[in-house]
Amino acid sequence: MASTSNTHCHGFxxxxxxxxNLSPVEQQAICDLPGRSAKIRSNEVFVxxxxxxxxxCILLEGFAARFDHSAEGKRQISAIYIPGDMPDLQSTVLSHxxxxxxxxxxxxxxRVPHSALRAxxxxxxxxxxxxxxxxVIDASIAFQWxxxxxxxxxxxxxxxxxxxxxxxxxxxxxxxxxxxxxxxxVQIADALGLTAIHVNRTLRTLRDQxxxxxxxxxxxxxxxxxxxxxxxxxxxxxxxKIGPQQRLTLVAGA
Amino acid sequence: MASTSNTHCHGFxxxxxxxxNLSPVEQQAICDLPGRSAKIRSNEVFVxxxxxxxxxCILLEGFAARFDHSAEGKRQISAIYIPGDMPDLQSTVLSHxxxxxxxxxxxxxxRVPHSALRAxxxxxxxxxxxxxxxxVIDASIAFQWxxxxxxxxxxxxxxxxxxxxxxxxxxxxxxxxxxxxxxxxVQIADALGLTAIHVNRTLRTLRDQxxxxxxxxxxxxxxxxxxxxxxxxxxxxxxxKIGPQQRLTLVAGA
DNA sequence: CGCATATTTGATAGATTTCAATTTATGTGG
DNA sequence: CCACATAAATTGAAATCTATCAAATATGCG
Numbered sequence: 243m244a245s246t247s248n249t250h251c252h253g254f255x256x257x258x259x260x261x262x263n264l265s266p267v268e269q270q271a272i273c274d275l276p277g278r279s280a281k282i283r284s285n286e287v288f289v290x291x292x293x294x295x296x297x298x299c300i301l302l303e304g305f306a307a308r309f310d311h312s313a314e315g316k317r318q319i320s321a322i323y324i325p326g327d328m329p330d331l332q333s334t335v336l337s338h339x340x341x342x343x344x345x346x347x348x349x350x351x352x353r354v355p356h357s358a359l360r361a362x363x364x365x366x367x368x369x370x371x372x373x374x375x376x377x378v379i380d381a382s383i384a385f386q387w388x389x390x391x392x393x394x395x396x397x398x399x400x401x402x403x404x405x406x407x408x409x410x411x412x413x414x415x416x417x418x419x420x421x422x423x424x425x426x427x428v429q430i431a432d433a434l435g436l437t438a439i440h441v442n443r444t445l446r447t448l449r450d451q452x453x454x455x456x457x458x459x460x461x462x463x464x465x466x467x468x469x470x471x472x473x474x475x476x477x478x479x480x481x482x483k484i485g486p487q488q489r490l491t492l493v494a495g496a
Numbered sequence: 497m498a499s500t501s502n503t504h505c506h507g508f509x510x511x512x513x514x515x516x517n518l519s520p521v522e523q524q525a526i527c528d529l530p531g532r533s534a535k536i537r538s539n540e541v542f543v544x545x546x547x548x549x550x551x552x553c554i555l556l557e558g559f560a561a562r563f564d565h566s567a568e569g570k571r572q573i574s575a576i577y578i579p580g581d582m583p584d585l586q587s588t589v590l591s592h593x594x595x596x597x598x599x600x601x602x603x604x605x606x607r608v609p610h611s612a613l614r615a616x617x618x619x620x621x622x623x624x625x626x627x628x629x630x631x632v633i634d635a636s637i638a639f640q641w642x643x644x645x646x647x648x649x650x651x652x653x654x655x656x657x658x659x660x661x662x663x664x665x666x667x668x669x670x671x672x673x674x675x676x677x678x679x680x681x682v683q684i685a686d687a688l689g690l691t692a693i694h695v696n697r698t699l700r701t702l703r704d705q706x707x708x709x710x711x712x713x714x715x716x717x718x719x720x721x722x723x724x725x726x727x728x729x730x731x732x733x734x735x736x737k738i739g740p741q742q743r744l745t746l747v748a749g750a
Numbered sequence: 751c752g753c754a755t756a757t758t759t760g761a762t763a764g765a766t767t768t769c770a771a772t773t774t775a776t777g778t779g780g
Numbered sequence: 781c782c783a784c785a786t787a788a789a790t791t792g793a794a795a796t797c798t799a800t801c802a803a804a805t806a807t808g809c810g
Contacts (some may be wrong), residue, residue, distance in 0.1 A: 310643040313728040318643040332632040340733040374628040378586040381635035389564040389572040391646050392689030435646030474567040479594040
């Protein structure tokens with residue numbers, strides 16, 4: 243269960259190094275992270291709300307979602323995770339999370355013990371900082387979702403969600419884009435505070451407008467500039483660029 | 497500008513030690529944090545959206561809010577901060593935040609240089625961890641807000657916001673509670689994805705139901721159990737209890 | 751006292767939900 | 781490869797909540 247990780251951690255390492263500068267040694271430490279992989283069925287809950295966990299998950303394949311339930315049983319999805327993400331990295335410092343995690347389609351995760359994460363975070367301050375920063379970016383996305391759900395129309399909300407996943411998937415290249423998007427309309431509705439019926443109608447409108455088309459677990463963006471404009475989408479909050487010189491360590495000169 | 501901090505940091509230290517176990521030395525390091533205090537006028541923006549900052553703020557007095565704007569100029573408040581909070585602690589690892597910060601009433605903040613925060617985080621892993629954890633709890637609150645805005649009625653949303661501030665202010669003691677709540681109806685609306693008019697009508701209903709009453713920058717909770725029930729409020733996400741033995745350090749045995 | 755801000759009220763329009771039903775995909779076993 | 785079962789997508793009509801527009805009243809502050 244040790245060194246298959248070189249393959250497994252690749253996506254996660256890429257996510258980290260997108261925003262944090264890590265030395266080769268530190269990168270190796272990430273790759274050497276132990277863990278057991280598991281296949282999750284569609285819609286299966288793999289971290290229950292309020293469950294206490296001793297490990298965190300790296301998402302290797304498929305999409306997952308953070309979710310909560312209201313007393314009336316209504317579901318709200320509060321984050322979408324794509325391969326390479328670590329949906330519950332935050333459990334490393336807060337093992338008791340009110341939200342749960344579930345698979346959106348079929349997905350596979352690598353369960354990494356907290357002890358291992360804490361060990362490398364303690365040994366390499368730059369890794370601790372990278373983990374911290376990653377959690378902060380997750381929060382930043384949540385704040386943008388609040389703007390999306392609180393203040394935008396249904397149509398803009400749907401468009402914005404698609405834009406975000408496109409950008410995070412690095413799928414945009416020119417005016418068109420096509421990428422994995424294995425969310426059902428019910429799941430999209432739960433992510434956007436809408437009903438599935440309304441999402442359905444909204445999606446048809448977006449298609450009729452020549453902006454975007456969803457089919458069979460794929461999204462086809464037909465006109466990226468127009469869609470981004472319609473969605474009021476500004477990718478800055480995703481923090482996907484990092485200046486090469488801004489290697490930051492907790493101890494300024496160490 | 498150095499050691500007035502013993503007083504200034506008191507609230508912040510209390511917030512940290514509520515969720516993280518810090519040794520006396522570490523606590524002293526927090527109290528020794530340098531900083532300049534500043535008075536902020538009502539509604540003044542003290543951290544602009546997308547501004548790059550070299551310091552973070554401890555909120556000493558008054559309420560502040562994190563906010564964003566949509567392209568149409570609509571405002572969404574995505575977090576409320578009360579005295580003792582550090583609204584932009586996350587800027588220590590991500591100096592470029594898409595959200596802005598503004599005062600809700602008059603407030604005073606202590607601006608602490610990132611360099612000082614990074615220095616003590618580097619020197620004391622337990623402090624780095626406490627900072628990380630604090631950011632994670634902020635995110636946890638944001639996730640609950642998504643549930644609130646996405647899936648609850650206007651009335652439950654308003655009630656939930658009031659419950660949250662009551663709990664964070666440690667104001668609840670029995671069935672009744674009274675505490676500072678310097679938010680206007682416009683601000684409440686912006687925090688909940690509603691219009692001020694609707695908030696006004698909702699507040700009147702809540703008052704008529706004998707649940708809660710807002711007046712002159714104060715909130716009076718008339719029937720806490722009923723209000724919490726109506727709001728579907730469960731304080732678990734605020735993580736305000738910590739077991740005495742769960743002192744966690746990044747390096748397991750260090 | 752008077753201005754600026756905040757709250758309150760009324761009437762109307764509109765977006766979204768709810769309820770009910772149908773059609774279309776998708777996957778699995780025979 | 782087809783039939784079946786299940787999940788997902790689609791459509792329609794009516795109900796409801798919330799927003800919008802417009803105006804009046806309170807409240808706080810200098």
